[in-house]
Amino acid sequence: MKTLPPIRRLALAAACLALAAGAHAAETTAPLSAAASDPAALQWMVGAPPPADKIIRFDDGSYFNFPQLRWSVSHFRQLMPTVAVARGLKAPVPLPRALRNDIDSLRFTPLGAKETMTWEQSLGANYTDGIVVLHRGRIVYERYFGVLKEGGQHGAMSVTKSVMGTIGAALVAEGKLDPGKKVAEYVPELAKSAFGDATVRQVLDMTTGLQFSEDYADPKAEVWQHAAAGSPLPKPKDYTGPRSYFEYLQTVRHEGRHGEGFGYRTVNSDVLGWIIARVTGQSVNEYLSEHVWQKLGAEQDAYMTVDSTGTPFAGGGLNAGLRDLARFGEMLRNDGRYNGQQILPKAAVDDIRRGGDKQLFAKGGYDLLKGWSYRDMWWVTHNEHGAYMARGVYGQRIYIDPKAEMVIVRFASTPTAANAANDPTTTPAFEALGKLLLAKPQ
Amino acid sequence: MKTLPPIRRLALAAACLALAAGAHAAETTAPLSAAASDPAALQWMVGAPPPADKIIRFDDGSYFNFPQLRWSVSHFRQLMPTVAVARGLKAPVPLPRALRNDIDSLRFTPLGAKETMTWEQSLGANYTDGIVVLHRGRIVYERYFGVLKEGGQHGAMSVTKSVMGTIGAALVAEGKLDPGKKVAEYVPELAKSAFGDATVRQVLDMTTGLQFSEDYADPKAEVWQHAAAGSPLPKPKDYTGPRSYFEYLQTVRHEGRHGEGFGYRTVNSDVLGWIIARVTGQSVNEYLSEHVWQKLGAEQDAYMTVDSTGTPFAGGGLNAGLRDLARFGEMLRNDGRYNGQQILPKAAVDDIRRGGDKQLFAKGGYDLLKGWSYRDMWWVTHNEHGAYMARGVYGQRIYIDPKAEMVIVRFASTPTAANAANDPTTTPAFEALGKLLLAKPQ
Incomplete structure (x- = not known):
């Protein structure tokens, strides 16, 4: 990495800040x-100090190489600046447990x-670091691997988009945000x-026509x-580009027309974050804390990485x-109601569940996701369970x-960014488990 | 700042990482x-994005200028990488409240x-951001100012040293660390x-003879x-110095003999942190979480800033x-016992309370702290209340x-780093409040 020019180093060091579910990474x-x-077995960052070849750094981009990445995803706050999504000061509301032993087989x-x-x-x-299954609100299955523990936090990557989309849908349902x-x-x-001339709905459903390649x-x-603009690291002396996410978004150009097809682009979510901040007067982490995390009875603070201006x-x-x-997922499954209160409007959840335009989605070119749609930054399967x-x-x-x-x-x-690589061993597994729990509730 | 050479920029950007209670800053x-x-009134970092003249950045060192510092001390995690001192997943143990109205006057x-x-x-x-007073374990007074809220975290600066010294004293009391x-x-x-040839006790009591100036x-x-080595920012190309706290500590040279006088030097605490990590097999934040924070029933995760190697x-x-x-303080006041359990050995607290050598302390040159001593990285007043x-x-x-x-x-x-500037309006206030609570318990 040390031979790369500073701009590429900067961008690489911040690569995770822009990686999106559509990335087409190729393994040779x-x-x-x-x-x-397994990052625990490999003993990354173990020791005081760790051996030189076991140190994972942010500034040279090595934290985002596989297999180092397997450690990094559970330690992003140690690598870069962050803001809390505070859980508040009350007692967490425990999730009931009713573990089943018929799932592994x-x-x-x-x-x-x-x-x-x-x-x-x-x-x-699927290189799983942690997995939990709730059935009717009770934990029926839970596993942790590698360096992730029940008290740890893991990068949600573009799951972030769906969390933002949920807030967007809620603001629409509350009449605070006009999708038109x-x-x-x-x-x-x-x-x-x-x-500028895209509608809020087009941003929420990613049907904007943008010149924005996520081909790494x-x-x-x-x-x-985008990654260079959002990196919290100092910019090289000769750097003349945008210096924050918000500055970068202003430079994005048209490609094609809005509303003609689904095009998965991370920048739509960044724009939604900006809209949320303007509509609510709070940064997205503060809004998420006050209106969701604290009400969920969350057991841990979550956090978000930030650019050099705190966005x-x-x-x-x-x-x-x-x-x-x-x-959070259980709250959505219960039409926005959880922990004894209506946390988000039912209409917002209904809108997500209904899904988006399947024909527009088909233009996105996801061979493994036939018949799906995209709505409010959620992927809707339209399968027989409505998942x-x-x-x-x-x-x-x-x-x-x-x-x-x-x-x-x-x-x-996983070794590969794109989920196309793990969909084959993921989607049918989740569907099969749904069928098992439906057929044999405990 | 932009005209400074990279090494100074780097050091400035990391200045807080090394600031110590003995700093002699002069106001012109x-x-x-x-x-x-007031950082709330000045509206630092308010807006999406904040106006350009209201943005506080890490990479140019502006975050550590007064008055920006008044915002930064409540937002260090947003400026630099950190690790959690996790509170665990259980319910916090509330502090009982019995507010008094006779303190302000x-x-x-x-x-x-x-x-x-x-x-x-x-x-x-005293430019207070937050202050709480416990009497017999109950909150009798509590105030927040500026941008600090009850759910926020604030930089403890060299209070960190006393927390480390407490762990050191506990390991000594448990026989795991030999001070000789x-x-x-x-x-x-x-x-x-x-x-190398200093004893653990000399490090704990800062009677090492070191060539280490903290004259900013x-x-x-x-x-x-020290600050440049510990900065999480990338090093300049021509940088040839140490690249972590642990690397820096190996370069510290003798000045004078160990054991002949108190000399307040931050690097002693860094060495203690290294010793704790070696003795316990855990990094100091992990040890502090498992052995103290979780047992205290803390209501928030604490955190620590780290260098580029995660230390x-x-x-x-x-x-x-x-x-x-x-x-934490109440646990010490109760001889290490709190929340229904003996969290740290009574012998450790006894050792701190007894204090250190007054004659060695007198050589440190603290005019406002006559008759005090320093033990296990605590400042012992030897006043009539044994504070x-x-x-x-x-x-x-x-x-x-x-x-x-x-x-x-x-x-x-405060505008000035050195506590000598606020001791005159602090120490007698605290002593007077002690006398009030002793004379008029509620």
Whole structure:
């Protein structure tokens, strides 16, 4: 990495700040297995000081290489500045437990495979760091691997987008945000950018037409400029580009027309974060704390990474405890009601569940997600259980199956960013578990 | 700042990482008053984005200028990488409340003054951000100012040292750390440094003879090299110095002989942190979490700033909630017992309370602290109440008055680093309150 020019170093060091679920990373050699890449076994950052070859640093970008990434995803606050999504000072509200022993042996057929696989085998196949399953609000299954413990926080990556989209949908349901209005009406600074004439709805559903490539293999891809702008590290002396997420967003140009197709672009979520801040008068972490996290009875503070001006990364910066994201999912499964109170409007959850335009989604080119749609920054399966999910690179998921009354949250650190690599061993596993819980409730 | 060479910029940006209670900062003009410098009124970092002249940044060092510092001390995690001192997942143990209304009007005479002042007036005089008083374990007084709220964390500065010293004293009392042994026996890497032939006791009581100037007015002072080594920011290309706290400590040279006088040097606390990590097999934040914070029933996670290799800054990196530090102080006041359990050995607290060698202390040259001593990184007043305290630059304090059964914790952000500037309006106020509570318990 040391031979790269400063701008690339800067961008690489901040790569995670921009990685999105659509990233097309290619592996040239077979990656280490989950067991061989276990970050606890590899003893990253163990010792005072750790041995030189076991140190993971932010400033050279090594923290985002595989297998170091398997440690980093549970330690982002140690690598970069963050703001809290505070849980408040009250006692956490415990999640009831009713563990089942029939899940590990559950068999399913991975997409495109002929052989079946057990649920337990899928955990390794997906480089799982932590997974929890709620059925009817009770924990029926919970596992932690590597360096993630129940008291730790893990990067949610683009699951962040769905959390932001949920807030956006809630503000719409509350009449505080008009989805038909142009973005520029809420954020005048974006008037001259591609976002200026997009509607809030187009941003929420990512049907904007933007010149923004997230192809990491292309050094000229806009995602690198986005990452450089959002990096908390000092800019090189000759750097003349934007110096914050908000500055970067103003530079995004049109490509194609808004509303003609689904195009998954992280910057839409950043724009939504800006809109939320303008509409509510709070930064997204503060709003999320006050209106969601504190009401959920969360057991841990969550946090968000920030740029050098203190703006949280709404496109991917959330880090949270596994069970707290499960509380969030369970709240949605219960139409926004949880912990004895209506936390978010039922109409917001209805809007997410209904999904978006399938034909627009089909233009996004996701071969493994046929018949799905995208709404309020959630991925809607339209399967027979009506499941919808939040997806983040390297295997992050919130999966809500209304018919089975099931919520799954998974943290992972796969060798490949794109979820296309783990969808085959994930989606059918989650569907099979939904069917099991529906058929055999306990 | 932009005209400074990179090494100075780096050091400035990390200045807080090394600031110590003995710093001799000089004000050339009268600073803004507490009211005029109120960080909430000045609206630092308010807005999405904040106006350019209201943004506080880490990378140019502006965060550590007064009055920006008044905002920064409540937001260090937003400026630099940190590790948690986790409170655990259980319910916090509430502090009982029995508020008194006779404290604000309490009068005392500041050191060297002829006129008296009220307690309430002293809050502004000391640029108080938050202050809580426990009497017999109950909150009798609590105030927050500026941007600090009850749910926030504030930099404890060199109060960190006393927390580390407490752990050190506990390990000694438990027989896990031999105060008579040489430092090099625990940390062989320090054998060739000045610390190599110092005893653990000399480190704990800061009677080492070190070439280490904390004179911030001197650009060649070692404190700048310490700060540069510990900065989490990337090093300049031409930087050839140490790249972490642990690397820096190995470069410290002798000046004078160990054991001949008190010399307040931050690096002693960093060495203690290293010793604690080696003796316990845990980093200091992990040990503090598991053995103290979780047992206290703390209501918030605390955190510590870290260098680029993930080492917590044991000399000054702790940030905590006001009431949680009060729980810590109350535990000490109760001989290490709190929340229904013996958290630290009584012998450790006895050792702190007894104090150190007054004659060695007198050589430190603290005119306002006559007759005091220093033990286990605590400042012991030897006054008639047997009070002892933790002190951090810019006005941080934990003050424990055993006779009055009182604990005071104060967070502040004074214009001047050195506590000599606020001692005159602090020490007599705390003593007067101790006398009031002793005379009129409720």
